[in-house]
Amino acid sequence: MTDAPVPSSSPDYGWLYARTRSGRERGPAGARALLDTLGRPDAAFRSVRVIGTNGKGSTCAMLEAGLIAAGLRTGRFTSPHLHEYEERIRLQGVNLDASRTAAFITWAQAHVPDAAFFDLTLALACSAFAENRVEIAVMEAGVGGLSDATQALTNVAAVAITNVDLDHMGVLGTTVEAIARDKAGAARAGVPLLTTATGRALEVIRDVATAAGAPLFTPDTHPELFSLPRPPALVGPHQLQNAALAVATLRTLGYAGGVDGALLATHPARLERFTVSGRTVLVDGAHNPHATRALAAAVPRADVLLFGNLARKDTAATLAPLLTLAPVRVYTSPGDLATPPADLAATFGGEAVPEPRAALARALALTPAGGTLLVAGSLYLAGTVRAELSRRSSDS
Structure with a gap:
C-alpha cells in the first residue's frame, strides 16, 4: 500500500x-x-x-x-x-x-x-x-x-x-x-x-x-x-x-x-447433507435455471422444498425444474431484493413464510420422519439455513 x-x-x-x-x-x-x-x-x-x-x-x-x-x-x-x-x-x-x-x-x-x-x-x-x-x-x-x-x-x-x-x-x-x-x-x-x-x-x-x-x-x-x-x-x-x-x-x-x-475437496452448500431429528436436509445454492436443472438431475425426489430467490433472477425458469421434485413447498425471502414469497405461493402452490429461519422450521415440520427437505434458490438462503442448522446442532 x-x-x-x-x-x-x-x-x-x-x-x-x-x-x-x-x-x-x-x-x-x-x-x-x-x-x-x-x-x-x-x-x-x-x-x-x-x-x-x-x-x-x-x-x-x-x-x-x-x-x-x-x-x-x-x-x-x-x-x-x-x-x-x-x-x-x-x-x-x-x-x-x-x-x-x-x-x-x-x-x-x-x-x-x-x-x-x-x-x-x-x-x-x-x-x-x-x-x-x-x-x-x-x-x-x-x-x-x-x-x-x-x-x-x-x-x-x-x-x-x-x-x-x-x-x-x-x-x-x-x-x-x-x-x-x-x-x-x-x-x-x-x-x-x-x-x-x-x-x-x-x-x-x-x-x-x-x-x-x-x-x-x-x-x-x-x-x-x-x-x-x-x-x-x-x-x-x-x-x-x-x-x-x-x-x-x-x-x-x-x-x-x-x-x-x-x-477429496468439499465445498459448503453444494448438495450439502444435514440430519435433523431423523430428517435429511439437502442444502444447495442453485440460483439460476442451469443450476436447478443440474440439481434436479442429482436429487430426483424430496418430500419438501424450501425455496427463496432474488427477484433479479428468472424466477419461473429457476423454480420450474424443482417443482416436480417435492409435492410440498415453502417459500421464503433470502433478502431485501427477494421475489415476494406470497407471490411464489400464489403462483406455484405452497406456503409463504417470509422469515428464513421460521420458514426452515415450518419446512422441517412438514417433512415426515425419515424424509428429505431440499433447500435451494439462493446462496444467501443457503448461508442462513446452514447457520441455523449448525445452531440447532450445537444446542442439542
Whole structure:
C-alpha cells in the first residue's frame, strides 16, 4: 500500500458493503487502477482464473485443494460468502484473518473511498497473497470474463471456463453466444484455456481462443487430461464435469500430483447433507435455471422444498425444474431484493413464510420422519439455513 494502514479492532463491513457497483462503470479498469495504486501485488503470484455460469465455486475448491496437495503455497479468491466476509479470501486453505480486512478498509477509506466493493475485495486478496508469498492463486470471476474485474489480473497461468448458460443477461447479453463471447474474452495469447462447455458456447469459445492465440483444451481434444481416476467427494453428476475441469487444469500446469487432493475437496452448500431429528436436509445454492436443472438431475425426489430467490433472477425458469421434485413447498425471502414469497405461493402452490429461519422450521415440520427437505434458490438462503442448522446442532 502507499501508506501503512492504521490497525482497527474490527472491520467496518458496513462501509465496505455500501461500495456497491451501482453507478460505477463495470469492467477491469477500476480494479487495475486500484492494484496499480497498491504496487501491482497481482504480479507477485500466478493466477488461475475460473469463469463460467455455474460450478465456479466447486471448481475453485477442487483446484485449491489440488494445488495445496501438490505442495504449492496457494491462495483462493471467491464470491459470495455464506457466513463471513473472509471466506472470500483464503490462504493455504484458511480464511483471511479479519484484522487484515480491518487494516485494508481503514486504508481504503482514506485513499480510495469511491472504489467498488468487488474491486476492493479483489485488491485485498491480491495484497494478502503477495504479502504471504503465495505462489499461485485460484481467482473466481464475479460476472463474465472480459468485462469482469479479474480481467485486470496479470501473470495469468491458465483460464478455466466451466460452462455457459443464460444468467446475468442484463450485463452479459441475452443469448448464450453473447455470454460465451464475454466469458471467452479472458483468453490470452499463449495461456492455456480449458473448458467443459458444450454446444454453441464451445464453438464461440473456440473462435475467440483461436483469435487470441490461446491454446484450447477440451474433453474432446485432450481426453487424457480430463479423465477422472474416481468420482469427486462433491455429490451430483454435475460435479463430475467440474472435477474434470479442475484435474485437467492441474495436469496442464504440471501439478498432476495434486489430482487426488482435488477429488477429496468439499465445498459448503453444494448438495450439502444435514440430519435433523431423523430428517435429511439437502442444502444447495442453485440460483439460476442451469443450476436447478443440474440439481434436479442429482436429487430426483424430496418430500419438501424450501425455496427463496432474488427477484433479479428468472424466477419461473429457476423454480420450474424443482417443482416436480417435492409435492410440498415453502417459500421464503433470502433478502431485501427477494421475489415476494406470497407471490411464489400464489403462483406455484405452497406456503409463504417470509422469515428464513421460521420458514426452515415450518419446512422441517412438514417433512415426515425419515424424509428429505431440499433447500435451494439462493446462496444467501443457503448461508442462513446452514447457520441455523449448525445452531440447532450445537444446542442439542
